[in-house]
Structures are given as C-alpha cells and as structure tokens.
Amino acid sequence: MKTNPDWKQMRSLHLISPLQIRTELAAAMTAALASKFQVEIPSVEVLPSRNLSFGDLACNSAMPLAGKLKRSPRDIATVMADSISNSFPQVDKVSVDGPGFLNITLSGEYLAEFTAAVAERGLGRFIPSEGKGKTALVEFVSSNPTGPLTVGHCRQAVLGDAVSRLLEAVGWNVEREYYFNDAGKQMERLAESLASRYMNILGVAMEIPEGGYQGEYIKDWAEDFLKEKGDSFKWPEQKDDFREYAASRAFVLISEDLKLLGITFDRYFAESELIPDAVENTLKLLDTKELIYKDSEDPRKIWLKLSEMGRPDDRVVVRDDGTYTYRMPDISYHLNKFKRDYDLIVDIFGSDHIDTCKDVETVLGNLLGEEIVSTRLRTILHQFVTLVRGGEKVKMSTRAGNFVTLRDLVDEVGSADVVRYIFLTRRAEAHMDFDLEAAGADNDENPVFYVQYAFARISGILRKVSDVESLLHLCNAERLESILTGDRERNLMRLLETVPLKVSAAATSLEPHRIPDLLAEVARAFHGFYQHHRVVDPDNNEITAARLTLCMAVRSTLNDLLTILGVRAPEKM
RNA sequence: GCGCCCGUAGCUCAGCUGGAUAGAGCAACGGACUUCUAAUCCGUAGGCCACAGGUUCGAAUCCUGUCGGGCGCACCA
Numbered sequence: 230m231k232t233n234p235d236w237k238q239m240r241s242l243h244l245i246s247p248l249q250i251r252t253e254l255a256a257a258m259t260a261a262l263a264s265k266f267q268v269e270i271p272s273v274e275v276l277p278s279r280n281l282s283f284g285d286l287a288c289n290s291a292m293p294l295a296g297k298l299k300r301s302p303r304d305i306a307t308v309m310a311d312s313i314s315n316s317f318p319q320v321d322k323v324s325v326d327g328p329g330f331l332n333i334t335l336s337g338e339y340l341a342e343f344t345a346a347v348a349e350r351g352l353g354r355f356i357p358s359e360g361k362g363k364t365a366l367v368e369f370v371s372s373n374p375t376g377p378l379t380v381g382h383c384r385q386a387v388l389g390d391a392v393s394r395l396l397e398a399v400g401w402n403v404e405r406e407y408y409f410n411d412a413g414k415q416m417e418r419l420a421e422s423l424a425s426r427y428m429n430i431l432g433v434a435m436e437i438p439e440g441g442y443q444g445e446y447i448k449d450w451a452e453d454f455l456k457e458k459g460d461s462f463k464w465p466e467q468k469d470d471f472r473e474y475a476a477s478r479a480f481v482l483i484s485e486d487l488k489l490l491g492i493t494f495d496r497y498f499a500e501s502e503l504i505p506d507a508v509e510n511t512l513k514l515l516d517t518k519e520l521i522y523k524d525s526e527d528p529r530k531i532w533l534k535l536s537e538m539g540r541p542d543d544r545v546v547v548r549d550d551g552t553y554t555y556r557m558p559d560i561s562y563h564l565n566k567f568k569r570d571y572d573l574i575v576d577i578f579g580s581d582h583i584d585t586c587k588d589v590e591t592v593l594g595n596l597l598g599e600e601i602v603s604t605r606l607r608t609i610l611h612q613f614v615t616l617v618r619g620g621e622k623v624k625m626s627t628r629a630g631n632f633v634t635l636r637d638l639v640d641e642v643g644s645a646d647v648v649r650y651i652f653l654t655r656r657a658e659a660h661m662d663f664d665l666e667a668a669g670a671d672n673d674e675n676p677v678f679y680v681q682y683a684f685a686r687i688s689g690i691l692r693k694v695s696d697v698e699s700l701l702h703l704c705n706a707e708r709l710e711s712i713l714t715g716d717r718e719r720n721l722m723r724l725l726e727t728v729p730l731k732v733s734a735a736a737t738s739l740e741p742h743r744i745p746d747l748l749a750e751v752a753r754a755f756h757g758f759y760q761h762h763r764v765v766d767p768d769n770n771e772i773t774a775a776r777l778t779l780c781m782a783v784r785s786t787l788n789d790l791l792t793i794l795g796v797r798a799p800e801k802m
Numbered sequence: 803g804c805g806c807c808c809g810u811a812g813c814u815c816a817g818c819u820g821g822a823u824a825g826a827g828c829a830a831c832g833g834a835c836u837u838c839u840a841a842u843c844c845g846u847a848g849g850c851c852a853c854a855g856g857u858u859c860g861a862a863u864c865c866u867g868u869c870g871g872g873c874g875c876a877c878c879a
Binding site: 329542660664676 | 817
C-alpha cells in the first residue's frame with residue numbers, strides 16, 4: 230500500500246491513475262474556458278457523480294461561473310464539453326444535462342486497463358500518496374494508568390489506530406503514541422487505594438481515599454504486592470513503592486487490553502519524563518511571554534492568563550504545594566511534540582476534553598504561532614458510546630467500579646473484528662449506541678460478515694482454479710473490455726475506479742468512518758455480480774480469465790480497505 | 803447561564819467545503835439454492851432531513867432563533 234505508482238510504466242500501457250485523469254480533464258476544461266472567454270477562471274472541479282446513471286464524473290462549475298461570464302450555464306458547459314469530448318481515450322461520453330451539469334462517462338477501455346492493473350499490482354499503488362516522505366504523530370487512548378480500559382477508551386483506541394492506518398495508506402510515516410499520565414493526583418489516589426487494600430489484607434484498617442479506586446483488580450494487586458514484596462510496607466512512608474507498583478501493573482493491564490484489539494503503540498510517553506525540567510522550562514517560556522501570573526494570596530500558586538487569550542477563564546497551572554495541574558505538563562508535552570518536528574500531529578480525545586484541549590491549543594498558538602499550530606495540529610474529539618443490550622441502556626459508572634471494560638466488550642461480542650468495524654462505522658463526532666446483541670450475533674444482522682464474506686467467496690473461487698497466474702496472463706485489458714460487458718461487471722469496475730480517491734479523501738479529512746461505507750458498497754456490488762455470473766467455466770478459459778481478473782481486483786480492494794480498519798480478510802468463513 | 807457535539811425511514815447510521823429524483827444495513831413483506839460458500843441475491847414498502855425564519859438560480863447541507871438529547875464549564879485527567 231505504500232508504493233508509489235510508476236507513472237512511466239503506466240504511460241506505456243496508456244493507463245493513467247484515477248487522480249490523474251480527473252486532474253487532466255479539469256485542466257483541459259479550465260484552459261478551454263480561459264481561452265474562450267479571455268478571463269481568469271478558477272480551476273473547475275471534476276467530482277464523482279452522485280448517481281451512476283448520469284455517468285462516472287460530473288462537473289457543476291458552469292453554474293457558479295454563469296454570472297461572472299454572463300453566459301448561460303448550458304453554454305458554458307458546452308464549451309467545457311467540447312474541450313474534452315474527443316481528446317481523451319479514457320472518456321467515452323460527455324453530455325450537458327439539466328440546468329448546466331456536465332456529465333462524463335469513462336471508457337470501457339480505461340476501466341478495463343485499470344481493473345487489470347489492480348488485479349495484477351494491487352489497489353494500493355493507485356491511492357495518491359500525499360503523505361509520502363512525511364511523518365505524522367498520532368496520540369490516542371492516553372488514559373490514566375489507573376485500571377483497565379473501558380468501552381470509551383475502546384472507541385478511541387480503534388479510532389486512533391484506524392486514523393493511523395488511513396494515513397499510512399496514503400503514504401505517511403506514522404508514529405502511534407500513548408501519553409502516560411503517571412505523575413498526577415489520580416496516581417496518588419491509586420497508590421493510596423492499593424495501600425488500603427494491602428493494609429486490609431494485613432488486618433489493618435485503612436479506608437480507600439475520597440475519589441479513590443474501588444475496582445476488584447486492586448485487591449488482586451494488593452495480594453500480589455504482599456507476595457512479592459512482603460508485609461513491611463506502610464502508607465504513606467513507602468508511598469513511592471505503592472505508586473510504582475500500581476503504575477506498572479496498570480501499564481501491563483492496559484497493554485494487554487489493547488492487544489485484544491491488535492493495537493500496539495510505537496511509544497509510551499510518560500508524563501513523569503517532563504517533570505520537572507521540561508515543565509519548568511515551559512513555565513519560564515510562559516513567563517517571558519507574560520502569559521502567567523502569581524496568585525494574589527499565595528505566590529506559589531500560578532495562573533495561566535487564558536482569558537487574555539480569548540478563552541473564558543484563567544486556569545491554575547501550579548498549585549500552592551508546587552504540583553502541576555493537568556494542563557501544565559500537557560502544554561510541555563505538546564511543545565515536545567512540535568519540537569520533534571512532525572509534519573502532522575493528531576490528537577484524539579473524548580469529548581470531555583473539549584475545554585482543556587482548546588486551552589492548550591490557544592497557548593500553543595501564542596507560543597509557536599497560530600499559523601504553525603493550525604496547520605500542523607489536528608484534534609479529533611469523539612463522542613461517547615452508549616451500550617445497549619436488549620433495547621435497554623447498560624448503566625456504567627467508573628466510580629463504583631462497575632464499568633464495562635474493553636475486555637468485557639470484546640469477550641461479549643466475541644470478535645475484535647466486529648468491535649472495530651462497528652465502532653468505525655460512525656463518525657467520531659456522532660454519539661453512538663452500541664448494541665451488544667446485534668454485535669454479538671453470528672448472522673446477517675452483523676455488517677462485518679457481509680464484507681468479509683465477499684473476500685472469503687473470492688478466496689473460494691481462487692481455490693477452484695489450479696493455475697491462477699497462467700489464466701490471468703490469458704487476459705489483457707482489451708479482452709477484459711470485450712468480455713466484461715454486463716451491467717454488474719461494468720458497474721463493479723466503475724466502483725473500483727473510485728476507491729483510490731475516496732480513500733485519499735478519507736485520509737485528508739481524517740475520517741475512517743467513510744471506509745466501512747465504501748467496503749459495503751464494494752461487497753454489495755461483488756455479491757450481485759457473483760450471484761449472476763459464474764466465474765469459473767471449465768469450457769471457456771477466456772471468460773474465466775476475465776472474470777477472475779475482476780475478482781482479483783475486488784479482492785485486492787477489499788483487502789486494502791479492511792487493512793485500513795484493522796479488520797481481518799478471511800480466506801474462509 | 804456559557805461552550806462544543808448531535809437531532810435524516812420502525813431501529814442503527816451515511817450524505818453536511820450547497821447542486822439534478824434524500825441513501826445503506828437491519829427489521830417488515832414477496833420471490834430465488836441439482837452450479838465457484840444462500841453469512842448471498844432479486845423485488846416491494848417505508849422520509850414536511852426536529853421546528854421556524856433567512857441567504858441563493860438552487861439548502862438535509864450555510865446563517866439566526868426555538869425545542870429536544872449528550873458532554874464539558876475542577877487547584878481530576
């Protein structure tokens with residue numbers, strides 16, 4: 230998926246990429262308008278047709294240009310149509326329809342060449358590689374290391390991994406990073422909660438602190454702590470021992486949870502690494518820029534002047550005991566990320582982070598320049614997940630310790646593929662009801678199987694054929710075009726041709742939810758084709774070869790799209 | 803009260819940098835297995851795109867307001 234198209238080789242085959250044909254058509258039409266009307270013309274846009282019955286590509290630029298050129302939209306569209314109608318072998322038909330739409334139908338020759346090339350060399354090389362040679366950092370999950378991951382983290386984990394994979398699909402070199410908050414007040418509470426359980430085992434009364442952690446897993450940790458380290462520890466004398474032990478156990482817990490979904494990180498970045506040097510440097514920097522001030526009553530307490538930067542309220546960044554609030558190391562962390570010089574920094578947070586991440590962005594803008602921050606930092610805030618079982622909402626409460634964990638979810642659903650796919654079907658900013666019964670169902674209520682089944686079917690066909698390679702060599706683009714003339718075959722090729730640019734658009738907008746839609750569309754078109762056309766015909770090698778070529782192209786497309794979601798492409802089901 | 807997100811078919815959701823008849827899956831109804839896996843296919847039905855204004859040649863899409871839901875408004879993260 231990472232290789233770049235070899236344009237020269239394609240030229241020799243008369244094949245140009247989906248992106249290039251669109252670019253060339255737009256350029257030709259823009260040039261024709263400029264020369265005919267002798268005015269500056271904003272570049273026209275060639276877009277996918279909304280409805281395939283109009284054609285493959287459409288352009289509506291004639292309508293907005295009508296006022297400026299003082300001509301009717303249809304006249305303008307006609308000028309555009311004339312400029313491309315006979316000069317592109319990739320174009321079969323151009324028409325002007327309705328109020329001034331320009332509709333373009335791609336030629337069978339081009340579609341056949343494209344399909345053959347995808348079958349032979351894979352779809353990946355046709356995806357425009359905008360990210361080639363560039364690096365991106367994607368931060369996600371970053372949950373407090375205080376316990377197992379929950380359903381909310383699960384959505385974020387899946388989303389972050391898919392965003393990363395999507396960026397990789399268009400050529401980015403991606404690093405996945407988990408910011409490990411191991412230095413804050415929550416860690417203190419966790420350590421004390423552990424100490425409390427430990428003391429209880431030893432028969433000493435000690436309450437779990439206010440806001441502490443009640444989960445059963447802490448009891449297990451306490452028992453292990455006792456076994457491994459002995460019974461001589463006291464709170465708060467050996468505070469650090471409790472804290473370190475809890476953090477390391479939480480770390481293991483979290484990485485095992487992530488492993489259930491097949492997610493790994495390139496780096497776990499510990500907040501404690503920033504303390505105190507990096508944070509003190511950041512404070513000095515903020516002070517130099519006069520963005521902080523001392524509290525009027527307690528000079529050890531330090532405030533951030535957010536209200537002067539257009540945010541609603543000033544915030545404390547250093548408490549009177551000298552410890553930092555969440556925002557402080559987070560600003561340092563982001564400065565660190567910028568210093569590492571990525572071309573793109575993606576932050577993924579739950580919607581409860583809205584205020585803090587706006588604050589951090591604002592401060593970064595003041596320190597580094599708004600231009601740099603707005604072009605290089607992109608934040609995805611996802612909404613929460615409501616679990617539904619049998620039409621009833623599943624109550625979740627972190628405090629009481631009866632939350633549904635990521636592990637529970639994957640166990641109940643029974644498949645990481647299903648969990649990933651369903652989470653990725655909704656766009657990040659939309660609320661989401663996750664129906665445990667439907668997700669756990671082993672039937673056609675489950676959208677994942679529909680797509681995977683298409684891949685498995687193709688694999689089944691391939692198993693029927695003894696020598697796929699030599700059969701495929703029987704089939705060149707010309708033959709493909711003359712044999713695959715059915716509507717279903719033709720529409721399948723048309724659909725495949727749009728995939729590279731749709732992937733590219735999804736990556737540009739950091740929206741992996743577009744991929745499941747696309748997958749379902751490809752699978753649907755394939756299932757329809759499969760039902761109506763027999764692929765393997767022992768008496769007709771030519772037809773077999775042509776349809777097999779199409780199957781190979783679909784297979785490659787499904788595989789690449791499933792890879793973006795991190796969902797398996799099974800040979801058998 | 804303030805900020806952000808959401809409100810599209812019975813259910814879950816796409817479509818939202820404005821464009822030609824609003825889409826899909828599931829559920830419902832009617833059909834299709836002596837043929838490469840029927841976890842499939844074909845067909846039918848289902849919608850004042852929350853509501854009210856505005857911008858324009860054109861609005862589910864942009865703006866304003868109202869109503870409804872989620873999240874936040876910590877010296878937690």
